[in-house]
Amino acid sequence: MRNNDGVTHVIDDLQWRDLIALSTDLDALRAELARGPMTLYCGFDPTAPSLHFGHLTQILTVRRLQLAGNRPLGLVGGATGLIGDPRETSERQLHPRETVAAWVERIRAQVEPLLDFTGEYAARMVNNLDWTAELSALDFLRDIGKHFRVNKMIAKDAVSARLNSDAGISYTEFSYQILQGLDYLELFRRYGCRLQTGGSDQWGNLTAGTDLIHRMEGESVHLLATPLVVDANGQKIGKSTGGGNVWLDPEMTSPYAFYQYLINIEDASVGMFLRRFTFLDREEIMALEKETAERPSARAAQRRLAEEVTRLVHGETETRQAIDASQALFGRGDLSSLNAGTLRAALSEAGLGQVPALGTVAELFRTSGLSSSLGDARRTIAEGGAYINNQRVADGDAVVERSELLHGRWLVLRRGKRTVAGLELAAE
RNA sequence: GGCGGGUUGCCCGAGUGGUCAAAGGGAGCAGACUGUAAAUCUGUCGCGAGAGCUACGGAGGUUCGAACCCUCCACCCGCCA
Numbered sequence: 014m015r016n017n018d019g020v021t022h023v024i025d026d027l028q029w030r031d032l033i034a035l036s037t038d039l040d041a042l043r044a045e046l047a048r049g050p051m052t053l054y055c056g057f058d059p060t061a062p063s064l065h066f067g068h069l070t071q072i073l074t075v076r077r078l079q080l081a082g083n084r085p086l087g088l089v090g091g092a093t094g095l096i097g098d099p100r101e102t103s104e105r106q107l108h109p110r111e112t113v114a115a116w117v118e119r120i121r122a123q124v125e126p127l128l129d130f131t132g133e134y135a136a137r138m139v140n141n142l143d144w145t146a147e148l149s150a151l152d153f154l155r156d157i158g159k160h161f162r163v164n165k166m167i168a169k170d171a172v173s174a175r176l177n178s179d180a181g182i183s184y185t186e187f188s189y190q191i192l193q194g195l196d197y198l199e200l201f202r203r204y205g206c207r208l209q210t211g212g213s214d215q216w217g218n219l220t221a222g223t224d225l226i227h228r229m230e231g232e233s234v235h236l237l238a239t240p241l242v243v244d245a246n247g248q249k250i251g252k253s254t255g256g257g258n259v260w261l262d263p264e265m266t267s268p269y270a271f272y273q274y275l276i277n278i279e280d281a282s283v284g285m286f287l288r289r290f291t292f293l294d295r296e297e298i299m300a301l302e303k304e305t306a307e308r309p310s311a312r313a314a315q316r317r318l319a320e321e322v323t324r325l326v327h328g329e330t331e332t333r334q335a336i337d338a339s340q341a342l343f344g345r346g347d348l349s350s351l352n353a354g355t356l357r358a359a360l361s362e363a364g365l366g367q368v369p370a371l372g373t374v375a376e377l378f379r380t381s382g383l384s385s386s387l388g389d390a391r392r393t394i395a396e397g398g399a400y401i402n403n404q405r406v407a408d409g410d411a412v413v414e415r416s417e418l419l420h421g422r423w424l425v426l427r428r429g430k431r432t433v434a435g436l437e438l439a440a441e
Numbered sequence: 442g443g444c445g446g447g448u449u450g451c452c453c454g455a456g457u458g459g460u461c462a463a464a465g466g467g468a469g470c471a472g473a474c475u476g477u478a479a480a481u482c483u484g485u486c487g488c489g490a491g492a493g494c495u496a497c498g499g500a501g502g503u504u505c506g507a508a509c510c511c512u513c514c515a516c517c518c519g520c521c522a
Binding site: 102103104178179180181273276277278279280281282283309310311312315339342343386387388389391392393395396397398399410428429430431432433 | 447452453470471472475476477478479484485486487488489490517518519
């Protein structure tokens with residue numbers, strides 16, 4: 014499993030994949046990794062019921078390090094999630110303790126399948142609530158707080174941005190970096206953890222830990238920060254295009270929707286996605302990039318990307334179903350030529366709703382969820398973006414006839430080019 | 442504790458008594474081109490078929506009429522203590 018001594022050092026691999034945006038002394042880390050297994054950690058805060066696509070960068074980086082023969086600690090922020098790290102814009106709304114506790118469990122369940130908990134380099138999950146819940150305010154201030162200088166704390170990007178905004182910042186969020194620093198110290202003491210990874214936007218919180226360990230233990234430990242997902246022009250991108258609305262939880266984003274998100278990655282970014290989110294080797298990725306340059310419309314790279322990443326997150330069966338559904342709904346063939354079983358399977362992947370009776374086109378678009386209201390449905394229809402069974406519809410008030418049902422039961426509704434939903438007429 | 446400034450739609454932000462469902466930008470959605478891409482251009486962007494309804498931090502008030510004026514409350518920012 015260890016390949017440090019062989020063809021590629023894991024740091025070289027991470028660099029090739031453009032996964033290192035910031036780091037502490039990289040040569041020192043490289044040397045330490047070469048000497049033997051290191052224990053590393055990466056934390057995930059429960060600020061939502063699920064992690065989103067962007068978090069995969071972190072989880073998979075940890076996995077790469079594990080595959081290279083190191084021991085990961087997956088930290089869920091049962092404590093830090095109660096506080097919330099400072100966002101650039103405004104103060105966070107605190108969530109109830111029970112909510113955070115429930116999210117901790119869901120997030121733990123999302124991280125676990127992506128790491129290996131067996132063997133010599135077995136991963137371990139930890140929760141920072143375990144060492145902070147009993148910590149008294151006085152101990153916190155005397156033992157930990159004394160090592161933090163306020164002038165350094167307010168210089169950190171996340172804090173200074175807020176100090177300079179008219180939103181301000183509460184003492185709660187200001188203190189967040191101390192808690193994260195304490196996490197690293199604790200994991201250093203308990204498990205000999207000497208490397209923390211995280212997103213580059215977390216740099217200030219990451220360095221809180223190395224500074225604290227340096228002061229209290231006199232040791233220099235390491236950090237690696239991954240870059241944020243940006244578009245081909247290097248611009249920060251919107252939540253949906255950046256994967257911010259693509260959740261890892263299959264209840265929140267179906268495997269089909271997850272697969273579709275990846276199929277639609279822009280050409281200019283697909284290489285970056287392959288490097289960052291798959292375990293394909295250099296040769297294979299470079300071949301796919303060449304393919305994209307030569308025959309972009311074939312989308313070979315996107316197809317492979319979507320298949321690989323969906324399999325990692327949702328498993329083989331779900332991936333197969335997502336691929337089959339995509340082929341059925343976006344394939345060349347006529348929808349009416351699909352057999353009933355294929356059609357039903359495809360629609361249940363895309364999202365299948367039941368209707369007791371047929372109604373007008375606009376009503377059906379609303380009940381399918383493709384349109385948020387009747388007005389929204391009418392607007393889409395007027396704009397020429399509404400299709401039933403791949404036929405554009407022009408009149409929102411037209412009543413859909415039973416004869417239009419595929420196999421006497423189903424309608425395929427589509428909004429725009431790529432959003433599909435199915436409706437099934439309930440048997441009476 | 443005192444004084445001053447602020448809280449607008451998903452986000453930023455203009456608006457200080459009717460012509461405001463609220464300028465402008467971003468995000469989103471749709472169309473054209475194409476490849477279920479990107480870029481570009483165009484349209485659209487609270488709910489309602491419509492009359493109308495609901496909305497400019499919250500509650501109340503003045504007025505024929507309030508996002509805009511008054512009172513109280515909450516929260517935020519700045520300066521002073």
